[in-house]
Amino acid sequence: MIIVMQVGATDEQVQNVAQLIRDNGYEPLVLPGEGRVAIGIPASLSNEMRTDMEVRISAMEGVSKVTQTSHPYKLASREYHKSNMVIDVKGYKIGGDEFAVMGGPCSVESYEQFLASAQAIKASGAKILRGGAFKPRTSPYSFQGLALEGLKIMKQVADETGLLTITEVMSGDMVTTVAEYTDILQIGARSMQNFPLLIEAGKSGKPVFLKRGPSATIDEFLLAAEYVLNAGNPNVMLCERGIIAFDRAYTRNTLDLSAVPVLKEASHLPVIVDPSHGTGVAKYVTPMALAAMVAGADGVMVEMHPNPKEALSDGSQALTTEVFSKLMDELRRLSPFVGRNV
Amino acid sequence: MIIVMQVGATDEQVQNVAQLIRDNGYEPLVLPGEGRVAIGIPASLSNEMRTDMEVRISAMEGVSKVTQTSHPYKLASREYHKSNMVIDVKGYKIGGDEFAVMGGPCSVESYEQFLASAQAIKASGAKILRGGAFKPRTSPYSFQGLALEGLKIMKQVADETGLLTITEVMSGDMVTTVAEYTDILQIGARSMQNFPLLIEAGKSGKPVFLKRGPSATIDEFLLAAEYVLNAGNPNVMLCERGIIAFDRAYTRNTLDLSAVPVLKEASHLPVIVDPSHGTGVAKYVTPMALAAMVAGADGVMVEMHPNPKEALSDGSQALTTEVFSKLMDELRRLSPFVGRNV
C-alpha cells in the first residue's frame, strides 16, 4: 500500500500515518520528495487489514491518496490458482477443451414452448438449456415468470431431453429450492452484489453462473465471485453480458469484449459471454458470439425462442431456431482456430 | 406507442404489425412517409399491454424501432398524483415544509460509538439517525456490520434519545425483522432492483427510503419505486446518491444533482440527496448538501462519525461532529431561501 501525502503535509501528519502503520505491526517506508511525501508499506497485507487501513488512513489529515499495490480479491485470482478452473457439470466440463453453448428462451412460458426450445437446442448440438422461471423485470407490470411451475417444467424437459439446465435464482432464501431443479445456478446482473444471495449460492456447492453488473468494475465483479468462493464453492463461471451504454440507439448495452482477455488473465475462472443481453438485438448476436470465441471466451449464452414474436420477454434479442442452428454451425466452423470443441 | 418500420419494409410487414395491433383491440394509424412508414397506436395502453406489445412488435420483421409515448411508471408519476407526497414518520413529516436531515455513521459499531453519534445528531438539531447493521460491502473481507446486535443497539439508542432511525435491509426475508427495530427501511443502491426485497418492503407498509442504483436511469428508478407502491405502500422516498463515474480520481461517484428537479417534476415522491456517497469525500459534502437544498431536494442523508479515523467503514467520507454541526447551521441559514425549516 502506498500513501501519498498532500503537498505541504506537516511532519506531524506524516508521523501520525507512520505511527498507525507501526501500530498495526508493519514498518512504514517514508519516501521524502521535493514536493510531497509518500509512505509505503512493504508487505502483503491480509484483505481485512488492507481494507481497514485504507479506510482509516484515507480519513487522516494531510493524506492525499491511498493506492493499493495488490488486487483486492484473492481466491478469484490467477495469482493464487495458476491453472484454468474446469467445472464439472454432471460430466460436462466447462473451462476446458469444450466451448460451452447455453441456449434457450428468456422465460419458461409453458411445457410446450420449453420442450420445443429444448429440442431445437439438442438438435443444434448444444448441451445446456437456459430458461427463466423467476424473472427480474424492470417493471412490476411485465411478465414475472412461472416461478415454481417454471422450475418443474424445466426439470421435466431436462429429464426428457438429457440436456443440462441453468436458471436464475433471485434471493438467498430460494437457493435451496432452485438448486433442486437445475444444474447451474444463475445470478443475474442486477443481483451481482446481492451479498446474501452470493453467500447462499456459495454454501450450496452448485455450479454458479455469475453475471457482471452493468456498472461493475472488473475488481467489483471478481470480488462478487470471491463471495461465492469464500463460502466454499470453487465452481464459479464469470459472465460478461454488456455494461451500461451511453448510446442506446442501436444496442441496449455495450458488450465489453476486452473483459474476456482481462478476466482470463486476472482469474482462473471460466468466462462466458452473453451477446444476447450484451447487444439486445438478434442480428448482432452471431458476430459477437464468434468474436467472443476468438477473444478467448470459454462459452456463450444465447437467447433462442421457437417463436420470438410470441415471446413473453426479450423477444427482440432472441434468435429463431434456424438462426441459432446456423450460429452453432459457425461456431463449429471457427472452433479449430481456437483449438476447442463445440 | 409509435412503431417505425425499416426503410424498404414491405406492405405485408406493415400489415402484419397493424393486424397485431387490431388483434389486441386497438386501431392502428398508419403514417406513410416517402422513406419509411410509421404506425401509431393512439390510445393509452395499460402497463402490461405496452410492455407485451413492445416486446412482440420489436421482434417482428420489418420493424426498426418501437417508441413509447408515455412513461412506463404510473403510481410513481405526478401525472396520477398531482400534489407532493408527505410521509409521516411518527409525526415527523418528510416531503413538506421540513427539510429532513438524516445523519449518523455508516455502520453501527458499538453502543458507545452509536450513542455518541446520536447525541451529536441530536445536539445539531437533526431528527433522524442513520446507521448500518447489515452492511453490503464490495469485499467479503470488509466489516459486514453487527447484524441483529446492531439493530438492537440502534433501537436502544433511539429510545434513549428520541431520534427517529433509518437502517438498511438487504433481503426480502429480513424485512419483518428489520422493520421491528427501525422507523424507515433503507434499500441500498446495489439492491434497487432486488425485486423480492422491493415487494416485501411494499407489503410492510413502513416508510421506504429507496436509493438509486449507480447505473439506473430515471425510468428504472421510478419503476423500482413502482414495485413498492404497487405492493400497497405509498410511503416511498427517492434518494439520489451518485451515479457511476468515468473519473474517480477526485470523487467516488458523480452526484447527479439535476435528478432532483427531474424527479420532483416526474413524481410526487419526496427526493433526498446523499452527498456523502455521492462524492465519497468529506470536504465536498457541505457544498453539495447546500446545492441539493437549493435544487429542490426534500432532505439530505449525511454520514457523520464521532471519530472518522476509527470508522470501520467509509471513514473518508464521514464528517466529524463539528463539521456536521456546522453543516446544520449552514442549512439553517440557507433554509429561508427555499422557505423550509431545518
Next chain:
Amino acid sequence: MIIVMQVGATDEQVQNVAQLIRDNGYEPLVLPGEGRVAIGIPASLSNEMRTDMEVRISAMEGVSKVTQTSHPYKLASREYHKSNMVIDVKGYKIGGDEFAVMGGPCSVESYEQFLASAQAIKASGAKILRGGAFKPRTSPYSFQGLALEGLKIMKQVADETGLLTITEVMSGDMVTTVAEYTDILQIGARSMQNFPLLIEAGKSGKPVFLKRGPSATIDEFLLAAEYVLNAGNPNVMLCERGIIAFDRAYTRNTLDLSAVPVLKEASHLPVIVDPSHGTGVAKYVTPMALAAMVAGADGVMVEMHPNPKEALSDGSQALTTEVFSKLMDELRRLSPFVGRNV
C-alpha cells in the same frame, strides 16, 4: 417525425404544433389518445428541415418529446448507398476482399526508428504504415511530434519501402500540407467534431480515416463522416478505437466491438478497429484484433514499435516487431473464416 404532447396539453397547444407543421408545407396526423396526444409528420423531411423543426417544436408549450423516425445522416447511410464502399488507395483496396492492416509506431521519432518500423511492417506482409508527425497530447509537456520533419521522414521511408502511409492532421489549415506527404489523412478521436478540419479533409479528396470520439454516439460518428462526404469526398473510413470507460484499472478505454456490425449495417463505409488505443495494453491487442476480424471489420490499426521501451509516446500499448509479426500470422490463419485476404 413524431411529436408527443404532454398529458393535459390543451387543444390550442396541439393546434399550434399542427399549424407550424402545415406552415412548413406538411400535413400533420393528429393521433388522439386517452392520456395524451401524439402528432405525426408522414413524410421524409430534408435534413435541414428535420433539425429546424425539432428545435422549434421542442420549445413549444405542451410538447413533451420529439422523436425522429429516420436517421439524421444521409450520405453516410447504407439506405442511400447499398453496396460496400471500396476505397482505392494507390491501387490498394480497402473495404473489399482485403483485410487492411495498418501498423507502425505512435510517433515518427527519427529516420532510423521509422525505417526500422517500416521494414518490420513490410516483412510481416502489412501494406500500410502509420506514424504520427503531429501528436495531440493530453499534456503540453509530453512529446508533441516532429511536425514537418516527421512528415518528411514518413515520405522518404514510404518511397524507400513502397508502403502506403497514414498520419494524423490536427487542424484544417494543415490539411493541404499533410496531404502532400501521406496517402491517408487520419482525423483523431479528439478531433472527430473539429468541423473546420472535417470540411477541409472533405475538400482535399484524399482518403480520410476518421476515428470515433470517446463519447460519440453512432449517430454523432456518422454525422462527422457526413461532414466529409458532404464536402465532396466519398473516401471515408470509420475507426472504432475505444469509448470512455468507467473502469480504467485494466484497460484504458472500452473497445466497443459491437459497433462493427452496427456500423456495417448502418453505413456502406469501411470500418477499421484500433485495438491498441481501444485497450491501451499490448497484451490485449492480439485477441481484440482477431475478434474485430470475426465481427466483420475491414481492417485493424495496430501500434508497433521496434523498441517499445524507448518509445516517446504510448509505449505501453505498442507491440514489438515479433509480436506484430505473430499477429499478422494469426490474422492470416483466421482470414479464410471470413473469406478475406491479409
Next chain:
Amino acid sequence: MIIVMQVGATDEQVQNVAQLIRDNGYEPLVLPGEGRVAIGIPASLSNEMRTDMEVRISAMEGVSKVTQTSHPYKLASREYHKSNMVIDVKGYKIGGDEFAVMGGPCSVESYEQFLASAQAIKASGAKILRGGAFKPRTSPYSFQGLALEGLKIMKQVADETGLLTITEVMSGDMVTTVAEYTDILQIGARSMQNFPLLIEAGKSGKPVFLKRGPSATIDEFLLAAEYVLNAGNPNVMLCERGIIAFDRAYTRNTLDLSAVPVLKEASHLPVIVDPSHGTGVAKYVTPMALAAMVAGADGVMVEMHPNPKEALSDGSQALTTEVFSKLMDELRRLSPFVGRNV
C-alpha cells in the same frame, strides 16, 4: 512516482527498472513485499520527465502498474498559485466578489434578434452577452452561424449597449480575427483538446473561457487549461457544461456539479457553470444555476432567446427574457448567502 511490479517479477526485472530510474538521475526506493515489489521515486519530477518515465517504465517487463503521486498539471494548480485568480475583463472582475452571469442566445441570428437579446440582458442587470457566430453543429445540415457577419453584429451591439461579449472560436487560425470582435474567447466542449487552438488562444492573451469536454476527466480538463497557461496566458476560466449521460430521456447531459468544489480546490482559476447545455432543458436551468452558486461557482452561462420558438439552434434549452430576468432576481436574492454580488 510508484511502480508496482507484477507478482512473480524477477529480480532482474526489478533491477532493470531501478537502473532506468538511476540513469535518469534519481534514486529508486525498492519496497519489497511478500507478494510483490513496489519501487518509489521519492522526488518531484518535471512534467516532461514524469510523462516520459511513465511511458518507458510501463512498457518494461515485469511491471504491473505505474502510479503518479502528483498531479500532471502545474500552472493550473492551486498548489502553485494559492490565491484565487481574478480575471479583469475591461474592468469587470471575474473570480472575485462578483458572481458573473453570461447570458444570450445560442446563435447570433440577426442584428434585431441580437439587439433584443442584449437589451433584455442589460435590463436584467447581467454584464456579459453571449452569442455564437461560428457554431459547431453535430449535423452538417444544421444552421452553422453567420460567421464574420455574426461577429460584426456582436461588436456593434456591444458598442451600443456597453455589454461585454463572449463568443466561440473553433480553430487556431481564426483566433486573431475573433479576438478583434469580442472580449472573451470561448473554446467549446468539442474543442477542449484542439491543441493548436488552445495554443493560439494562449498566445492571444485574451481572456479564455474553456468548456470541459463531455468525457474529459478533471485532469484532462486542467491539462487543457495548462496548454493555454503554458502559452503565456493566465486568464483562463473553467466551464463545467455537463458530461456524457447514460440516461438522456430527461436531460441531454449530466451536469457534474461536484466538479465545482473539486476544481475550486485543485485550481485557482475561476469556475463557471453552464446549466443550459448541462441539462438541455429550459425548466431545469434555474434550479441548477442556483445550485451552482451555492456549490461555489464564480458565475453561470445561461442561454436566453427573445423568442425561443424561433431560435435557429438549441431553442429547447433557452430561457425566455422573462424567465431569465426572474433567474437574475433569484440569484440576487441568494447572493448574500455566498457573500457575492450579482
